[in-house]
Amino acid sequence: MTPKTIFSAVLAVSSLALGAGGALAQDMTSACLITKTDTNPFFVKMKEGATAKAEELGIELKSYAGRIDGDHEGQVAAVEACIADGAKGILITASDTKAIVDALQPARDAGILVIALDTPLDPIDAADATFATDNFAAGELIGKWAAATMGDAAADARIAMLDLAISQPSVGVLRDQGFLQGFGVELGDPARWGDEEDPRIVGHEVTAGNEEGGLTAMEALLAKDPDINVVYTINEPAAAGAYEALKAVGREADTLIVSVDGGCPGVQNVQDGIIGATSQQYPLLMASLGVKAIAAFAADGTMPAATEGKDFTDTGVALVTDKPVDGVESIDTAEGMDKCWG
Amino acid sequence: MANEPKSASGYEEGLKGASETVASFDESGRMLKKIHHWLHQTPSAVPMIVLIVAVIIFALLSDNFFRATTISTIMQQIAIVGIIGCAQSLVILTAGIDLSVGAIAVFSSVLMGQFTFRYGIPAPAAIALGLACGAAMGAINGFLIARLKLPPFIVTLGTWQIFLAANFIFSANETIRSREIGEQAPALQFWGNSIEPGGVKVLYAVFLMIALVALMAYVLRQTAWGRHIYALGDDAEAAQLSGVRTTRMLIQVYTLAGLFCAIAGWVMIGRFGSVSPTASTGQLGNIQSITAVVIGGISLFGGRGSIVGMFFGAMIVGVFEMGLRLVGTDPQWTFFLIGVLIIFAVAVDQWIRKVSS
Numbered sequence: 001m002t003p004k005t006i007f008s009a010v011l012a013v014s015s016l017a018l019g020a021g022g023a024l025a026q027d028m029t030s031a032c033l034i035t036k037t038d039t040n041p042f043f044v045k046m047k048e049g050a051t052a053k054a055e056e057l058g059i060e061l062k063s064y065a066g067r068i069d070g071d072h073e074g075q076v077a078a079v080e081a082c083i084a085d086g087a088k089g090i091l092i093t094a095s096d097t098k099a100i101v102d103a104l105q106p107a108r109d110a111g112i113l114v115i116a117l118d119t120p121l122d123p124i125d126a127a128d129a130t131f132a133t134d135n136f137a138a139g140e141l142i143g144k145w146a147a148a149t150m151g152d153a154a155a156d157a158r159i160a161m162l163d164l165a166i167s168q169p170s171v172g173v174l175r176d177q178g179f180l181q182g183f184g185v186e187l188g189d190p191a192r193w194g195d196e197e198d199p200r201i202v203g204h205e206v207t208a209g210n211e212e213g214g215l216t217a218m219e220a221l222l223a224k225d226p227d228i229n230v231v232y233t234i235n236e237p238a239a240a241g242a243y244e245a246l247k248a249v250g251r252e253a254d255t256l257i258v259s260v261d262g263g264c265p266g267v268q269n270v271q272d273g274i275i276g277a278t279s280q281q282y283p284l285l286m287a288s289l290g291v292k293a294i295a296a297f298a299a300d301g302t303m304p305a306a307t308e309g310k311d312f313t314d315t316g317v318a319l320v321t322d323k324p325v326d327g328v329e330s331i332d333t334a335e336g337m338d339k340c341w342g
Numbered sequence: 343m344a345n346e347p348k349s350a351s352g353y354e355e356g357l358k359g360a361s362e363t364v365a366s367f368d369e370s371g372r373m374l375k376k377i378h379h380w381l382h383q384t385p386s387a388v389p390m391i392v393l394i395v396a397v398i399i400f401a402l403l404s405d406n407f408f409r410a411t412t413i414s415t416i417m418q419q420i421a422i423v424g425i426i427g428c429a430q431s432l433v434i435l436t437a438g439i440d441l442s443v444g445a446i447a448v449f450s451s452v453l454m455g456q457f458t459f460r461y462g463i464p465a466p467a468a469i470a471l472g473l474a475c476g477a478a479m480g481a482i483n484g485f486l487i488a489r490l491k492l493p494p495f496i497v498t499l500g501t502w503q504i505f506l507a508a509n510f511i512f513s514a515n516e517t518i519r520s521r522e523i524g525e526q527a528p529a530l531q532f533w534g535n536s537i538e539p540g541g542v543k544v545l546y547a548v549f550l551m552i553a554l555v556a557l558m559a560y561v562l563r564q565t566a567w568g569r570h571i572y573a574l575g576d577d578a579e580a581a582q583l584s585g586v587r588t589t590r591m592l593i594q595v596y597t598l599a600g601l602f603c604a605i606a607g608w609v610m611i612g613r614f615g616s617v618s619p620t621a622s623t624g625q626l627g628n629i630q631s632i633t634a635v636v637i638g639g640i641s642l643f644g645g646r647g648s649i650v651g652m653f654f655g656a657m658i659v660g661v662f663e664m665g666l667r668l669v670g671t672d673p674q675w676t677f678f679l680i681g682v683l684i685i686f687a688v689a690v691d692q693w694i695r696k697v698s699s
Contacts, residue, residue, distance in 0.1 A: 039510050039620055041517075068625060166673055206673065211517075211614045212621045216419060220667045223412050237618065240520060244615040248536070248543060265519050272521055342515075 143182020214241025236266025437644025444627020480600015575644030
């Protein structure tokens with residue numbers, strides 16, 4: 001064998017292999033899931049839901065995540081990888097809802113279906129569809145519940161607001177404003193928190209959505225006003241932190257804590273009376289619906305439709321509490337535990 | 343010739359007529375020199391003054407600030423950073439840096455929690471194991487830095503990621519709830535207990551932090567081992583030539599730093615109640631501790647500064663955070679002012695070095 005024949009043989013074999021590889025890739029619809037982090041249990045569950053559905057429908061799913069909550073660059077790099085990879089659809093939970101729009105436009109131009117999960121983009125039509133909890137409604141539920149539970153005392157409530165971050169991401173603003181509206185506080189601009197003039201609000205502090213932040217924030221607000229008796233929290237880890245701060249000053253029994261999320265440790269905290277009520281959301285459902293929509297789009301170009309009367313697909317929310325009140329629909333913690341995540 | 347000199351009969355005679363004043367330095371700029379000398383002798387003076395000024399300003403701005411309960415809250419908020427700061431101080435005094443301190447603390451707390459709840463090890467044993475694991479993580483840093491001669495910044499940049507990722511993988515991002523710990527393993531929450539003199543709650547964690555700072559201040563000033571750390575940080579080669587076993591010292595310093603971080607991890611459980619692998623300390627503990635160290639007047643170039651200064655540095659940050667919150671300013675002002683302070687602190691450090699050399 002001359003070097004030339006060896007060379008052509010190698011060439012032939014490798015082109016065959018390449019061809020086969022290409023054919024395989026074409027057979028399988030591929031999709032991307034980009035979450036804020038892959039360490040938050042909410043996103044861990046979302047990834048599980050998406051992976052299970054993708055396996056069932058024969059879709060190749062690749063998962064990406066920012067390194068920390070707020071890692072916008074990491075998400076942009078992931079979007080670019082998905083475009084380069086020839087994905088059919090992108091499911092994204094955006095860290096920066098405004099800035100990610102520019103990175104997603106080339107993907108949509110390339111004919112990729114872009115679906116926002118959990119966090120609506122800004123503007124919301126920057127994605128082809130949004131599968132999310134109605135976060136405002138989730139906040140409103142706990143606000144109504146808290147007001148009804150306090151009864152007449154609600155008129156002189158001392159309210160602590162434990163929010164997500166000072167950048168005011170949409171999910172945090174919606175829950176905060178929903179709670180205040182449900183509680184009966186007059187809102188300023190519903191697109192931001194902190195501009196309300198109701199004297200019942202002691203203050204807003206940010207928690208980064210974890211125990212440590214919830215604890216420190218609650219301590220600061222208690223230093224401002226030791227008579228706080230209602231605590232809104234962005235999520236259940238922040239609520240757990242706030243509870244520790246209240247316990248430290250012996251105020252845990254006469255203070256009402258409400259939250260949003262419905263994670264398993266959170267629902268258990270409702271069961272134990274640490275949290276009064278929480279609004280449960282369904283990340284598994286969001287993710288599986290998203291994967292299903294990509295499969296339908298890949299098959300015949302079907303676009304996902306929004307829930308009637310809303311500009312997104314509402315994946316539902318339920319109030320979890322063992323102390324139901326009249327006029328606010330709720331499920332008990334046993335049912336909440338069945339549906340919890342994380 | 344009446345003035346013809348006679349040969350001197352003794353030394354004293356030869357001195358006749360000479361100036362009797364003792365040799366002295368030029369006295370110009372005496373005040374500045376005195377201040378400078380004092381600052382040189384007392385590296386914790388600058389942060390102490392800043393701290394007192396900050397407390398006075400915030401006490402004037404907010405009625406709620408200068409109260410025993412607020413001050414004790416600030417102390418408990420800096421307990422963890424103060425203990426991690428002890429670790430960071432030791433390392434920085436050797437002219438090193440440890441970026442993995444926060445990750446070691448969080449991972450150690452997760453190990454203590456999971457040893458207890460996943461493997462059913464009794465809490466005291468789980469705590470001891472967790473402390474040992476923290477020290478082992480520090481020893482890994484020390485080995486890579488001292489034996490393989492890799493730069494501390496690079497080594498701990500790497501181990502920060504490794505320990506943090508191991509923490510997430512090992513814990514599967516599971517949080518152990520406060521209630522379960524309180525019922526089944528209260529020893530884990532030991533440092534969250536408190537005494538209440540006159541109705542003011544003071545966490546055990548605060549006493550622990552103060553005790554550790556005092557202990558390390560004594561060790562660094564009064565023991566040969568402590569003085570060797572300064573010598574090592576000031577000039578490693580000179581220290582080695584004068585008989586300090588620098589390699590062994592470095593490994594000991596990083597191991598001890600790891601142990602301090604693990605203690606901080608134990609304190610975290612007490613303070614937060616729960617065990618959470620996503621605690622912000624894992625991502626920010628290194629920056630917070632370095633901030634306390636630098637504002638506290640410990641030189642990033644090694645060999646200068648005191649651990650008491652670090653304690654004041656941590657206090658300053660805590661006072662700023664609480665004070666600005668009570669005054670009601672945008673939280674970004676906290677970071678703004680801390681940034682100004684860091685640069686101020688480094689400038690003071692450079693000034694003291696320049697005049698003294």
